[in-house]
Structures are given as C-alpha cells and as structure tokens.
Amino acid sequence: MEIAANTAPVITIGSAKEFADKEVTIRGWLYGKRSSGKIHFLLVRDGTGIIQAVVVKAEVTPEVFELSDKLTQESSIIVKGKLRLDGRAPGGVEMTVTDLQLVSLAQDYPIGRKEHGPDFLMNNRHLWLRSSRQHAIMKIRSTVIKSVRDFLDSNGFILIDAPILTPAACEGTTTLFETDYFGDKAYLTQSGQLYMEAAAMAFGRVYCFGPTFRAEKSKTRRHLTEFWMVEPEMAYCDLEENMAIQERFVAYIVRQVLEKNADELKILERDIELLLKVEPPFIRLSYDEAVDIIKKGGVEIEWGDDFGSPQETYLMEQFDKPVFVYNFPAAVKAFYMKRHPERPELAVCSDLLAPEGYGEIIGGGQRSDDLEYLLEQIEVHKLPKDAYEWYLDLRRYGSVPHGGFGLGIERTVAWICKLDHVRETIPFARMLTRIYP
Amino acid sequence: MEIAANTAPVITIGSAKEFADKEVTIRGWLYGKRSSGKIHFLLVRDGTGIIQAVVVKAEVTPEVFELSDKLTQESSIIVKGKLRLDGRAPGGVEMTVTDLQLVSLAQDYPIGRKEHGPDFLMNNRHLWLRSSRQHAIMKIRSTVIKSVRDFLDSNGFILIDAPILTPAACEGTTTLFETDYFGDKAYLTQSGQLYMEAAAMAFGRVYCFGPTFRAEKSKTRRHLTEFWMVEPEMAYCDLEENMAIQERFVAYIVRQVLEKNADELKILERDIELLLKVEPPFIRLSYDEAVDIIKKGGVEIEWGDDFGSPQETYLMEQFDKPVFVYNFPAAVKAFYMKRHPERPELAVCSDLLAPEGYGEIIGGGQRSDDLEYLLEQIEVHKLPKDAYEWYLDLRRYGSVPHGGFGLGIERTVAWICKLDHVRETIPFARMLTRIYP
Numbered sequence: 001m002e003i004a005a006n007t008a009p010v011i012t013i014g015s016a017k018e019f020a021d022k023e024v025t026i027r028g029w030l031y032g033k034r035s036s037g038k039i040h041f042l043l044v045r046d047g048t049g050i051i052q053a054v055v056v057k058a059e060v061t062p063e064v065f066e067l068s069d070k071l072t073q074e075s076s077i078i079v080k081g082k083l084r085l086d087g088r089a090p091g092g093v094e095m096t097v098t099d100l101q102l103v104s105l106a107q108d109y110p111i112g113r114k115e116h117g118p119d120f121l122m123n124n125r126h127l128w129l130r131s132s133r134q135h136a137i138m139k140i141r142s143t144v145i146k147s148v149r150d151f152l153d154s155n156g157f158i159l160i161d162a163p164i165l166t167p168a169a170c171e172g173t174t175t176l177f178e179t180d181y182f183g184d185k186a187y188l189t190q191s192g193q194l195y196m197e198a199a200a201m202a203f204g205r206v207y208c209f210g211p212t213f214r215a216e217k218s219k220t221r222r223h224l225t226e227f228w229m230v231e232p233e234m235a236y237c238d239l240e241e242n243m244a245i246q247e248r249f250v251a252y253i254v255r256q257v258l259e260k261n262a263d264e265l266k267i268l269e270r271d272i273e274l275l276l277k278v279e280p281p282f283i284r285l286s287y288d289e290a291v292d293i294i295k296k297g298g299v300e301i302e303w304g305d306d307f308g309s310p311q312e313t314y315l316m317e318q319f320d321k322p323v324f325v326y327n328f329p330a331a332v333k334a335f336y337m338k339r340h341p342e343r344p345e346l347a348v349c350s351d352l353l354a355p356e357g358y359g360e361i362i363g364g365g366q367r368s369d370d371l372e373y374l375l376e377q378i379e380v381h382k383l384p385k386d387a388y389e390w391y392l393d394l395r396r397y398g399s400v401p402h403g404g405f406g407l408g409i410e411r412t413v414a415w416i417c418k419l420d421h422v423r424e425t426i427p428f429a430r431m432l433t434r435i436y437p
Numbered sequence: 438m439e440i441a442a443n444t445a446p447v448i449t450i451g452s453a454k455e456f457a458d459k460e461v462t463i464r465g466w467l468y469g470k471r472s473s474g475k476i477h478f479l480l481v482r483d484g485t486g487i488i489q490a491v492v493v494k495a496e497v498t499p500e501v502f503e504l505s506d507k508l509t510q511e512s513s514i515i516v517k518g519k520l521r522l523d524g525r526a527p528g529g530v531e532m533t534v535t536d537l538q539l540v541s542l543a544q545d546y547p548i549g550r551k552e553h554g555p556d557f558l559m560n561n562r563h564l565w566l567r568s569s570r571q572h573a574i575m576k577i578r579s580t581v582i583k584s585v586r587d588f589l590d591s592n593g594f595i596l597i598d599a600p601i602l603t604p605a606a607c608e609g610t611t612t613l614f615e616t617d618y619f620g621d622k623a624y625l626t627q628s629g630q631l632y633m634e635a636a637a638m639a640f641g642r643v644y645c646f647g648p649t650f651r652a653e654k655s656k657t658r659r660h661l662t663e664f665w666m667v668e669p670e671m672a673y674c675d676l677e678e679n680m681a682i683q684e685r686f687v688a689y690i691v692r693q694v695l696e697k698n699a700d701e702l703k704i705l706e707r708d709i710e711l712l713l714k715v716e717p718p719f720i721r722l723s724y725d726e727a728v729d730i731i732k733k734g735g736v737e738i739e740w741g742d743d744f745g746s747p748q749e750t751y752l753m754e755q756f757d758k759p760v761f762v763y764n765f766p767a768a769v770k771a772f773y774m775k776r777h778p779e780r781p782e783l784a785v786c787s788d789l790l791a792p793e794g795y796g797e798i799i800g801g802g803q804r805s806d807d808l809e810y811l812l813e814q815i816e817v818h819k820l821p822k823d824a825y826e827w828y829l830d831l832r833r834y835g836s837v838p839h840g841g842f843g844l845g846i847e848r849t850v851a852w853i854c855k856l857d858h859v860r861e862t863i864p865f866a867r868m869l870t871r872i873y874p
Binding site: 012014027028029030046048074076103107109110124125126127130135138139141142145146153156158159160161162163164165166167177178181182186188198199200201202204205210211213215217225226228235369387393394395396397398399400401426427428430433435436 | 464467483484485512540578579583590597599603618636637638642672835836865872
C-alpha cells in the first residue's frame with residue numbers, strides 16, 4: 001500500500017465532503033468505468049460510499065493512464081487525487097486523480113450488469129453483497145437492529161441473552177433442529193421467551209436478541225430456517241401496556257430508518273409516504289372483527305382458524321398502517337398463553353401485522369401466571385413436565401402478571417424496504433434448499 | 438393489581454430518588470425482611486434496585502400489618518407509600534408504607550442465606566439470577582455488550598450478522614455440533630470470521646456479534662460450549678492498525694463499565710485500581726519474548742508450542758495491564774493466517790491477554806490475501822475445497838490486505854468482574870455437563 005504512506009491522508013468516501021479541495025487517498029474497489037478516449041471515469045466504492053474518480057490523460061503519468069485503462073470491475077485499487085464539490089456527482093463530490101495503484105486485478109467478475117436469476121445471485125451472495133441494492137438493504141438492516149437496541153436500552157430493558165441450545169422445545173418438537181449434546185439430545189431454540197420470563201422476574205424488563213431456528217419445510221417468500229428475533233418481556237404488564245410499547249417501538253424503528261437511510265430508501269425506490277404514516281396509535285382489531293373483514297373479502301376462513309399468509313395479506317391490503325389483531329382463539333396459540341377471564345376460549349394475546357400486505361411482524365401476549373393452569377396445559381399438550389420444572393418455579397415463587405412479544409427482524413426489514421422475499425434481508429440466508437455460502 | 442390503579446404513580450426503584458416526599462406505588466418482590474415487634478422493614482426489589490419499605494403498626498390497617506408479617510422471601514407484592522431521602526438506606530431513599538397488596542405468596546424459596554454449592558445454584562439458575570451478585574454481573578454484561586456495539590457503530594463498522602448454521606468448518610470438524618439439515622449435514626458456527634471477510638470486501642469495516650459454539654470436552658473454569666463473540670473485520674488493515682483498534686476498543690469497554698456500573702462493581706467487591714490502568718498503549722510482546730518470560734518463570738513451554746491455560750496464567754500474573762502477544766508460530770494458528778514476510782514460520786497475528794491471570798480475551802490477525810497460498814493450505818489441511826470456493830473468490834475478485842479479531846464476551850466479563858468461573862458471566866450457561874435450565 002505504497003500510496004497510503006505518503007502525505008495525502010487516507011479517507012473514506014463517506015467522509016469525502018469534509019475534504020473538499022484537499023488531496024486525499026481512497027482505498028477501495030472499481031465499481032464501474034466509463035471512458036471517452038482521453039478521460040476515464042472510475043466509479044470507486046469502499047463500503048462507505050461511491051465516488052467518481054476522473055483520470056485525465058494529460059494530467060497523470062502514462063503508466064497511471066494505462067493502468068486505469070485496463071482496470072476491471074471489482075479490481076482493488078488505491079487512488080490519490082484532489083476532491084471537489086460537484087452537485088451532479090454521486091455523493092456530491094468528485095476526485096481528480098493524480099495517482100493510482102493496483103492492489104489486485106479481478107478477472108471476469110461473475111456479477112455483471114445483465115440480469116441474473118435469484119439462484120445464481122444467492123450462490124454468489126458473498127459477492128452480491130457488494131451491489132448497491134444489497135448494500136442499501138444491509139445498511140437499513142443495521143439501522144433496524146441498532147434502533148431495536150437503542151429503544152429498549154433507553155426504556156429500562158436489560159439485555160439478557162437466551163441460550164441457543166435448549167433441552168426442551170418451546171412449542172412442540174416437529175420443527176426443531178436437533179443435535180447431539182455429549183450423548184444427550186439438544187435443540188436449537190425457536191424462541192427465548194420462556195427464559196425471558198425467568199429473567200423478567202429478576203430484572204423487571206428484559207429482552208433477548210439472537211438467532212432463532214425453524215426446521216420448517218416451507219418454501220415461501222416469508223420463511224427462513226434461521227432468523228433473528230428480539231423478544232422483550234415485562235413483569236407487571238398487561239396486554240394494553242404491551243401493545244402500547246410495541247407501537248412506540250415499531251414507530252421508533254421506522255422513524256430511525258427514515259432519518260438515517262434516506263439515500264438507501266432512494267436506491268431501493270421505496271415510496272416513503274406509507275412509512276411516514278407509521279405513528280401511534282396503530283389500528284386495533286379483535287380477532288372476531290378481523291375474521292369478519294376477511295370473510296367479507298371472500299378469503300376463506302372460519303372462526304377458530306389461525307391466519308395464514310392469504311388471510312394476513314388480504315387483511316393488510318385494507319390498511320395503510322400497522323394493525324394489532326388481539327384475542328385469538330386459545331387453541332391456535334401456545335400452551336402458556338393466559339386465557340381471557342370472560343371468554344376462556346380466547347387467549348390474551350396480539351399479533352402486529354404490517355401494512356402493504358406484509359403481515360405478521362410481531363407476536364405477543366400475556367403468559368399465564370397460574371401454576372395449576374400450566375400444569376394442566378402441560379398434561380393436555382403431552383409436554384415433558386421435568387423439562388418445564390424451572391418454568392413452573394416462576395409461578396411458585398413470586399408469580400406476577402407478565403407479558404412480552406417477539407419481533408422478527410427479517411420480516412420487518414422486508415416490509416420497510418418493500419422487498420418481495422426475505423432472503424435479501426439477511427446477509428447469508430438459510431432456507432429449505434439453501435445453506436451455501 | 439388494585440393499588441396500581443389509584444393516584445400514587447407506579448414507579449421503578451431505580452428512579453425513586455426523583456420522587457422524594459411523594460407517595461408512589463412500587464411493584465416487586467420481597468428480597469428480605471427484618472422485624473422489631475411493631476415495625477417491619479421490608480426489602481423490596483423490582484429488578485431496577487432494592488428499597489427498604491417500612492411498615493409501622495400504628496400507621497397502617499391491621500390487615501396490612503398482618504400481611505407484612507406473613508410475607509415470605511420472593512413473594513410478589515405491590516407497596517404504596519411515601520418516599521424520603523435517607524443517606525443510610527440502600528439507594529439513598531426509603532419508603533414509609535401506607536398500603537400493601539400481595540400478588541402471590543412464595544412458599545419455601547429454595548435459595549436462602551445459607552451457602553449453596555455451584556451445582557445447586559446452576560440447577561436453580563432461573564431463580565439465582567435474582568440474587569444481588571448475579572444481578573450485578575448481568576448488568577455489567579449488558580454494559581459490556583452495549584459498549585461493544587456503541588464503539589463499533591461509532592467507528593465506521595457495520596453490523597453484518599454471520600450465519601449460525603454453516604456447511605463447512607472454520608477450523609476443523611472435531612469440536613463441532615452437527616445437525617441434520619433437510620438431509621444434509623450442517624454445523625453450528627465456531628466463528629463468523631470467514632463471512633466477515635466477504636462482508637469487509639463489500640462494506641470496508643464490519644462486525645458480527647452472535648453466539649458461537651464449541652463441542653469441546655473441556656471442563657475448565659474458562660470453557661463454555663455456547664458463548665458470545667464479537668468479530669470485527671477490516672479491509673485495508675495491517676496488524677499494527679488492528680492492535681491499535683483493539684486496545685482502544687477494550688479500554689472503551691472497561692471505561693464504560695467503570696462509569697455505569699460503580700454500584701455493581703462494589704457489590705462484587707471488585708478492586709477497580711487495576712481496571713483504571715486499562716488504557717492504551719497496552720504492552721506488546723512478540724511470541725519469542727513471551728516464551729522467554731514463561732521459560733524463565735519455570736513454566737513448561739518449548740518454542741513452537743501454543744499457550745495453554747498455565748502459560749497464559751503465568752504470563753499474565755507478571756503484568757497489571759493487558760498484553761498483546763504477536764507473531765505466533767504459523768503451525769499453531771488457523772490455515773488462513775497470513776505468513777510473516779521475513780520469517781515464514783510465523784503468522785502475522787496477535788492474541789490479547791487480560792491481566793490478573795485471566796489470559797486470552799481476543800484472538801486476531803491478518804488473513805492471507807493470496808489465492809495460491811490458500812489453495813495450498815486447503816490441500817495441506819485436507820479441507821473440502823468446494824466448501825471454500827466462495828472464500829477463495831474473495832482473493833480472485835479484488836483481494837486486499839485485511840484483518841480482524843474476535844473478542845469473547847464471557848471471558849471479558851469474567852475478567853472485569855474478577856470471577857473464578859465463566860459460568861456466572863452468561864444468563865444460562867451451557868457446559869459439558871450442563872444444558873438445564
């Protein structure tokens with residue numbers, strides 16, 4: 001890295017505007033090139049932005065001009081030159097190159113300007129991440145994740161990591177990845193919630209945030225086998241307070257993306273009008289009301305059914321802001337859900353559905369704080385009682401009303417970016433037929 | 438929750454000082470109790486702190502006094518009363534109770550004031566988390582994790598999550614957890630580094646931060662089978678810059694804990710003098726120099742050996758601030774490490790060892806950017822070349838000098854808290870003989 005050592009400071013493209021009229025060094029890769037005989041326009045990327053570096057034949061050595069002529073897409077290069085503000089340039093600043101160094105010449109970069117099928121792109125995910133669209137999605141993903149943490153950290157929640165390797169299943173064992181654990185069986189977690197209940201009794205407000213796993217044979221645009229979920233849990237909390245926090249939380253996340261990722265939303269051609277509407281209060285529908293709407297729309301559903309993708313999609317095409325559907329039939333929800341005091345066929349719970357047809361991004365609710373009820377449910381669902389002894393302890397020693405929710409990061413990012421498929425929302429997607437790279 | 442609905446606002450103990458001379462409601466659990474005939478001193482915890490709530494017989498109804506008499510440890514209660522500042526009280530504020538409501542009476546809480554063995558406590562981890570010492574450790578853990586993210590986010594790093602389920606092993610397959618992946622084999626990640634190398638070529642500076650796994654049959658005070666690791670990776674970075682960032686990073690983390698967790702460090706009786714010394718520059722020793730020191734100390738080692746626990750412990754008893762040991766023999770490091778240009782038997786790498794005998798908290802180094810060398814190493818180590826094709830692509834298309842490091846959260850927390858065993862540094866530890874609760 002010879003050039004880097006000389007007097008022109010090494011800067012990132014993201015900070016280039018601060019160095020207008022200065023000579024600087026930028027270390028990056030060739031993203032694209034245009035030539036017109038005596039001038040080469042190099043588009044250089046370094047991960048923080050893209051800058052146009054102009055090589056004028058008359059102003060550089062013959063070696064530099066020749067080198068810039070033979071540069072191929074994704075070759076790694078170090079460019080030195082003077083920056084100047086230019087409103088028409090991407091990023092508002094352009095470089096006039098004075099020196100250029102080749103770090104490594106790329107031969108036949110496989111991703112070109114032509115169209116590629118999704119399988120080809122996913123096989124080359126390690127390279128596809130360099131494209132501006134994927135880059136934009138990953139930057140928004142990182143804003144979403146940071147906003148999740150910032151909101152919770154500043155609202156009295158403590159991060160308590162849930163274990164990934166678990167001895168028992170949260171909601172049945174049919175969709176679990178299993179592994180040998182020194183002679184015993186262990187499963188990859190589907191949810192940290194039960195552990196968060198224990199933690200909420202110790203810390204009041206807690207959250208875990210990690211990867212979760214579903215060995216589902218679903219091949220839809222909404223399913224990943226490995227995805228990230230944040231799961232807050234609150235002691236002394238009822239469903240109303242739970243939903244109120246969820247809507248503040250989701251509104252905060254969307255607002256942060258609007259503030260920090262205007263450029264990325266533009267690259268994705270996202271219509272932000274609908275995102276601007278994501279402010280509390282969200283719409284609240286009881287399950288009963290939601291079923292009526294879906295029925296009237298001619299989509300198949302009977303009272304008592306869980307919502308599938310067609311039901312959620314139809315419902316969320318009717319609204320332009322997020323919708324809580326609350327009080328589902330207990331039969332379609334997990335065994336630990338609290339029953340409605342007046343209508344015991346209902347669970348005290350809510351799903352939060354995203355607009356524009358995206359559907360569920362949050363599932364949440366109250367957990368039963370009653371020992372007898374849970375013992376009964378464990379029997380009804382034929383769960384291994386021994387494995388749940390610690391969970392039952394939470395009702396033996398200082399049981400309190402409590403609840404929480406889980407927000408899926410990938411579905412949230414898909415909605416905010418308005419993507420067709422969740423596979424683009426995570427750096428290295430894991431799906432039914434995909435575990436490479 | 439009848440009391441909660443009335444006029445005294447519900448507050449957390451952590452914010453009690455702001456409500457001096459006001460009547461408030463606190464929802465929590467009974468942590469301890471002292472009585473003197475006509476007065477009960479209730480220690481109430483709510484996860485944000487502990488407050489003394491005083492019940493004076495003459496000032497409450499007979500029912501409230503009787504109830505406070507029969508309260509047992511860890512019963513959940515709601516107390517209402519007037520707060521007043523009191524320098525002698527824990528947290529600096531005390532409550533004079535006017536009303537008290539029992540939410541749930543705890544019977545025979547298993548963790549008492551007597552000594553318990555570690556197995557008993559780990560079996561009751563879901564309850565043990567409520568004790569003030571464990572509470573303090575978890576709060577410090579959450580500060581460490583937040584500091585990790587804040588430092589990286591504000592130093593130009595982008596979070597790019599690495600996958601947990603991987604088709605190939607980063608460093609051999611003997612210590613991997615294996616799972617069936619729809620008919621194929623998949624392994625739980627030991628490190629996200631290879632993926633971070635791909636991401637660094639797209640984003641410049643990146644990090645992943647998630648759980649990693651080792652199916653090691655080690656039963657030591659330093660080993661967990663599941664632990665959290667942050668792995669930053671930087672394009673266009675050499676070992677010097679890499680170490681410089683590491684020392685700023687570790688110093689920042691320690692400084693944040695000193696600032697935010699003074700109370701918790703006090704509960705742990707941590708001598709903070711040594712933590713105050715954790716400021717750059719750290720000590721730098723070549724592997725050659727470190728071996729000499731260890732040899733002179735009479736601890737068994739030959740040039741070429743990797744450091745084990747006895748070597749690290751001895752070395753780090755000699756220093757009162759962190760030490761980089763750099764340029765280890767390539768033979769004891771991973772296949773992808775870059776070789777030293779003048780001494781090819783060495784890898785361009787460093788470990789960061791924590792003082793007070795704690796040893797390695799960071800492993801890092803330069804990755805080879807040379808395609809031919811890596812092809813050779815894959816053959817030498819008999820690795821499946823197909824599985825590494827994507828990794829090799831990073832050297833085919835725009836290879837650049839790059840490096841990074843991995844910091845283990847649990848070992849860092851163990852050192853900062855000065856704990857004997859890493860099992861207390863993570864909410865739900867997974868070890869050779871432990872996967873419950």
